[in-house]
Amino acid sequence: MAHFVKLTQASPTGYTEEDSRVLFNLDTVISVEPVGDQTMIQTRWGRMTVEEDLDTILDLAKADRGGFEAPQLDSINRISEESLSL
Secondary structure (H helix, E strand, O other): OOOEEEEEEOOOOOOOOHHHEEEEEHHHEEEEEEEOOEEEEEEOOEEEEEOOOHHHHHHHHHOOOOOOOOOOEOOOOOEOHHHOOO
16 A cells, blocks of 8 residues: 655745645655755655655654554565564
């Protein structure tokens, strides 16, 4: 299941429009970096600047997801044995 957060796409003019809200699939994010008072998100397919700061994005990513958690990946992208509950 994908992990989505709703963010506000930053406008070059500084004016935010109603339809500038976008869903980000956190499973495709490569990096999230501050750029002034905005944040640059790099995904597998490109990058986008959003208005939310790093702390807000982290809080949204940690928000309650109905008690479900995905298995965590170790450094070589395998499911770590500790996260499996067999």
